[in-house]
Amino acid sequence: MLTRNERSSEDVTAMMAEIGRKARAAARPLAMASAERKHTALLAMADALLRNKAAIMEANGLDMAQGEENGLAASFLDRLKLTPERIRAMADGVRAIAELKDPIGEVIAAWDRPNGLHIERVRTPLGVIGVIFESRPNVTADAGALCVKAGNAVILRAGSDSSNSSAAIHACLAEGLRAAGLPEDAIQLVPVTDRAAVGEMLKGLGGNIDVIIPRGGRGLVERVQTEARVPVFAHLEGICHLYVDKSADLDMAVKIAVNAKMRRTGICGAAETLLVDRACADTHLLPILKALAAAGCEIRADEETREFYPEAKAATDADWTTEYLDAIISVKLVDGVADAIEHIEAHSSHHTEAIVAEDAAAVERFFNEIDSAILLHNASTQFADGGEFGMGAEIGIATGRMHARGPVGVEQLTSFKYRVRGTGQVRP
Amino acid sequence: MLTRNERSSEDVTAMMAEIGRKARAAARPLAMASAERKHTALLAMADALLRNKAAIMEANGLDMAQGEENGLAASFLDRLKLTPERIRAMADGVRAIAELKDPIGEVIAAWDRPNGLHIERVRTPLGVIGVIFESRPNVTADAGALCVKAGNAVILRAGSDSSNSSAAIHACLAEGLRAAGLPEDAIQLVPVTDRAAVGEMLKGLGGNIDVIIPRGGRGLVERVQTEARVPVFAHLEGICHLYVDKSADLDMAVKIAVNAKMRRTGICGAAETLLVDRACADTHLLPILKALAAAGCEIRADEETREFYPEAKAATDADWTTEYLDAIISVKLVDGVADAIEHIEAHSSHHTEAIVAEDAAAVERFFNEIDSAILLHNASTQFADGGEFGMGAEIGIATGRMHARGPVGVEQLTSFKYRVRGTGQVRP
Known part of the structure; x- marks a missing residue:
């Protein structure tokens, strides 16, 4: 029975x-x-x-x-x-x-x-x-x-x-x-x-x-x-990265970082990790972190970043692969675009990554060597959206490589x- | 242990x-x-x-x-x-x-x-x-x-x-x-x-x-x-169909039928079923079947076809869904292009289908209403091949609808x- x-x-x-x-x-x-x-x-x-x-x-x-x-x-x-x-x-x-x-x-x-x-x-x-x-x-x-x-x-x-x-x-x-x-x-x-x-x-x-x-x-x-x-x-989740190159315009980097993280924190195109070129840490790091903090963002950073900005919490390994969907960002210093690419390829969900840079060679390398659905130069990760791409409505952002990718x-x-x-x- | x-x-x-x-x-x-x-x-x-x-x-x-x-x-x-x-x-x-x-x-x-x-x-x-x-x-x-x-x-x-x-x-x-x-x-x-x-x-x-x-x-x-x-x-297997419309040029239909079936019988683009418009059975059926038989092809036909061509073996239900990969063809009379489409949609493996016709409306209907990877008009099904499409080498013909379709x-x-x-x- x-x-x-x-x-x-x-x-x-x-x-x-x-x-x-x-x-x-x-x-x-x-x-x-x-x-x-x-x-x-x-x-x-x-x-x-x-x-x-x-x-x-x-x-x-x-x-x-x-x-x-x-x-x-x-x-x-x-x-x-x-x-x-x-x-x-x-x-x-x-x-x-x-x-x-x-x-x-x-x-x-x-x-x-x-x-x-x-x-x-x-x-x-x-x-x-x-x-x-x-x-x-x-x-x-x-x-x-x-x-x-x-x-x-x-x-x-x-x-x-x-x-x-x-x-x-x-x-x-x-x-x-x-x-x-x-x-x-x-x-x-x-x-x-x-x-x-x-x-x-x-x-x-x-x-x-x-x-x-x-x-x-x-x-x-x-x-x-x-x-x-x-x-x-x-x-998949959007573990999206923003990389600020040493050639980045500082004002633009600040504006894009705040928008990428804080415009809406609950969407998949929101940035979750900020990578800053060690070569511009002295000039760029603090203004960006202060602007994020001023916008209400919690900062979880690697040891080196915390030497510049002791207010940050210490990031754990889990922070590099966490989609916060919240007013939290993980921050890490890297050795230029090559190191940024290594970090992203190792931790990204292959959804969306952005680079702020004026150096065309760095941009080309970022565009060529990262295998994510959407790569942006000098623009906010929050543009990862079918409507913003001009496709009209979307049913989501595909992170696989088969048939559909992106919006x-x-x-x-x-x-x-x-x-x-x-x-x-x-x-x- | x-x-x-x-x-x-x-x-x-x-x-x-x-x-x-x-x-x-x-x-x-x-x-x-x-x-x-x-x-x-x-x-x-x-x-x-x-x-x-x-x-x-x-x-x-x-x-x-x-x-x-x-x-x-x-x-x-x-x-x-x-x-x-x-x-x-x-x-x-x-x-x-x-x-x-x-x-x-x-x-x-x-x-x-x-x-x-x-x-x-x-x-x-x-x-x-x-x-x-x-x-x-x-x-x-x-x-x-x-x-x-x-x-x-x-x-x-x-x-x-x-x-x-x-x-x-x-x-x-x-x-x-x-x-x-x-x-x-x-x-x-x-x-x-x-x-x-x-x-x-x-x-x-x-x-x-x-x-x-x-x-x-x-x-x-x-x-x-x-x-x-x-x-x-x-x-998937290629259960490919050739449909001869009443508007077909007879010489062309004969030539294409023999090529589609007999050029190479072991490839997936070989025709396995021939559908002939009942409206041209009197004129087109026998010349096509005789040419196929002369080329060494065994013919398995529905009852009505066998009235025209008693030499044919009787087709069973299984014949309509069999990829012979051999010098055998199944043959059926249909009521024009609509009936051909019905038969193909019910029995095809959605690989390749061809129509021989001079009537543009019949061709458009065949092209629009059949959901197979490759549809041909007035050409042999054996063109279903990456090289023949100008793509160079191929690794096969995909019969699904996701990502890759056809060669x-x-x-x-x-x-x-x-x-x-x-x-x-x-x-x-």
């Missing part, structure tokens, strides 16, 4: 398999939908979000009350909370995605062969995308809209703490799909169940999920990377195929 | 872990190696292959003798066999790879932002590539050279039946790396051990393999897809990163 748990787990498996089949079935009409039809659907989704603001607020109120009862952290509750302004921003976000250029069918490359064959590489959808996310309910709208724009079906798995909010938002997306005559199954929201649903998604639902995108904390991303049997666009926007959610036109050619 | 087997498996684990660490260590100098240095290394590899022809032939003689003793199939022994001509062709192949444009550092896209940031997307290596292959020893040279050209380190795992040949070829590649001052560990050949070595590679050697490329039969590819914990460029040449073995140049910008 089955115990209650086993039965429940079998039910989840069957439910998820059905969701997978529906997504695959919806993927084909969506892949073939015209740009106009997808545009119509996305605008209708945005309208529905505004029209149903009250219902979304009410659903969010249930989640907030439950979250407070469950004693969730204030930062978590802040991410969970929706306001009329946040709902409007969500609708604006969907509208902005609607207005992006439709990627599907775009000819990315074309060439002719000596035998007269004309070859085109053409953008196509990826298929079915699984998105697993945590607290922020707006991911429901962002991810749903981005996937549809790129012609993909999507299976969304929201955190259980935001289940009411996500369901209310999802109802608006479904309304938009219906209004445009697109299959509602193109955006499915997994009903709240236990974590077994996530496990099923990671197994790929019998070939019916083509790629998984986790959006959440380290625990989620690590679980996904360990268990997933399908490709993953992993958004994952509409284009990164596509694949391609080859179209070859001949006039009767056969191969000799 | 450990049994002998357990000890051996631990030894394999330790050996493979060491190979992984060495590959990762070699990947960085290789990623930063100049185009010129890689060019030098590849030419030196080609020279070494020619200079060591006798040693390679001798090693191959050992494999052939062992293979005959083990009763390997004649077709397997033919793939295993090396001749002076085949060695020369291998060296020519490596030389051709040397002469390809170096992909690393290429700016794939560049744009400016309103705030003055200049963004570039630049090609980078993938990292460490694991290639697992079976009988053909020349894959050692092809895969090694392609990976090095793209700045990657590679771990090669040859079939045990070709171990002596592969080792002799590998020695030449190592000679080329040495001659150019590149780390020898950039191309490692896993010593012959049991299948445990493959299992270790599929687990990713502790993060030291970035992608696995299996090159071999269905058994190998399926094992890789089931067990791999790292991304895979899967080359996997040098460019497909790369990733990219972003370089952003500013003048002191901070994010508002």
